[in-house]
Amino acid sequence: MASAAISRGEILHLYRSLLRTARQFCDYNIREYTKRRTIDAFRQNQNLTDSSAISAAYSDGKSQLDVAKRQAIVYSLYAPTIKSVMEA
């Protein structure tokens, strides 16, 4: 494998980080959406073989992770007081 290629471990680390960040949202809808979207996106790109496509998808995922982390903090400043009906 070329040294510039993204390793499987890094991809799984990104996946885990996205799912963990999704848990930090206080809004039920955004939390569920983030989880759903990461699962769908990673499944969709599961079979990529071209290394440039893989690294493009990986850097896209990383920027999304940064967005999610920032937004989790911002949303927590305006946390809803009432829990959503969907939550148990």
Next chain:
Amino acid sequence: MAASTNSLISMQSRSGMAASRICSLKPVSVSNQGRSFLSFGFRSMPARSLRVSCAAKPETVEKVCEIVKKQLALAEGTPVNGESKFTTLGADSLDTVEIVMGLEEAFGISVEEESAQSIATVQDAADLIEKLVEKKD
């Protein structure tokens, strides 16, 4: 004179007029056993001696099996027990990460990156969960 029960030995040696060498040896050698017997609870004792088998409670294994079955959407009759490997059940690495996330949420624990990568069977997951739940308490 030598007490058969561990807890009495320390008291006996104080009053014993036996040779001091013997006295000093007894508490050291036996009280170690005494300490290890008394201080470890039921749960950690098997974990200390037998790391791989029967270290996790069956309820934990049961709960893990339930979560795995739900995550992988397995048919009702599929046998899932402690020895089932995730790969044989049809899980790929993404599924394994999702399963570990689900377990974290169900048990209220936080699994490290390296430990998560070493999980291969249901039993591994249950053992790790037990260890983390213990540490948390």
